Amino acid sequence: MSNAQLILIDKRNQPLKEYLVAVAASDGLNIKGVQIMASPAKGEKALLNADLIIPPLEAFEFNVKKLVNEILKNLSVKGDIIDVDTFIERSSEDEDVQKSLKKSVNRLKNKLEALIKEFTSSEVIPLIQERRNDALFKLKEHDEKLKDKKIVCIDIEATDICTNPEADIIQISGCDQFGKELFNQLINPGYDIPENEKHNITTEMVQGQPTLAQVWDEIHQILKDADVVLAYSTESDFAYLEKSAEKKLLPFELDYNTWLDAAELSKDLIGALRWQSEKMYWFYKTPKLTDAYERVLGKPFPGDAHDALADARATVELFQSMLIKGRKSQVAIKKPKAVKQEITNNPFAAAFANAKRS
Secondary structure, eight states: OOOEEEEEEOOOOOOOOOOHHHHHHHHHHEEHHHHEESSSSTTTTEEEEEEEEEOOOOOOOOOOOHHHHHHHHHHHEETEEEEEEHHHHHHHSSHHHHHHHHHHHHHHHHHHHHHHHHHHTTTTTHHHHHHHHHHHHHHHHHHHHHHTTOEEEEEEEEEEEETTTTTTTEEEEEEEEOEEEEEEEEEEEEEEOOOOTTOOOHHOOOOOOOOHHHHHHHHHHHHHSSSSSEEHHHHHHHHHHHHHHHHHHHOOOGGGGGGHHHHHHHHHHHEEEEETTTTTTTEEOOHHHHHHHHHHSSSSSOHHHHHHHHHHHHHHHHHHHHHHHHHHOOOOOOOOOOSOOOOSSHHHHHHHHHHHHO
């Protein structure tokens, strides 16, 4: 009769860091020093070892049992990802050993549940959950307020980032809330377009195209007439228009207060929580449009991610999907903010934060 068993090896020598919980919540995590070992008997040399991969906690609703089951489906053995049954088969060809290892799976699950509870009991988790509830509440509000409103979604490609005063618009596109094209125009900046990873537009493509001044009045009027201008990162698109109008002496009557940022909404809904170690504060990462689209809609990003019209249409589709999530959510009222706003592994930073609140 075999005494073989699956053992959880945990060689960590320090408490779980909260910034690691934040990473695990969104991205999953490989924990150094934690392995599953198939042992022929306690204290004997391992038959086989597997590294532990913790899946994204939020994707499994922070449910401990679901997370443990997923872990056991994705054990890492020398680069191969296998489930626990395959792990047992690879550990030994001896049927008695395999039977003994299988009997120890439930005990292993209990050990893994205790490990995962270290993550799900962290104070980081309520912060994330509250942020998601707040996001759903905002989306539910927008869903009500935007009924029968005229929405124009805009996207801009430019020669450089919006903070560069020399940057020029080279494509400007817009669609309505149903994805119908309202304008889609390549712009000739009057000089050779430098290579840029942010777009695929070349000097040859804009030859014979109008200048921004030649199409400005029509596009400016469409944006001005909209009840809401939607964009993915409104700050940059608005800055491109405002600075271009100033530089080229064009009329500019757009009100930033009527603009709505899909990037900010997606950050609240799915953005990963991270710790800024130098300045000691928590922040949420703004996902790229492609990532937000694929996570919220659960399908590949359509078309060219660097084409302004494709991006505008994808932004509208993303926005509509987020509104549906808000509409279907059970969030009835906005929850009060958590008492503990900051979490830190630095006791001096924690004391400073508490002093500021008082």
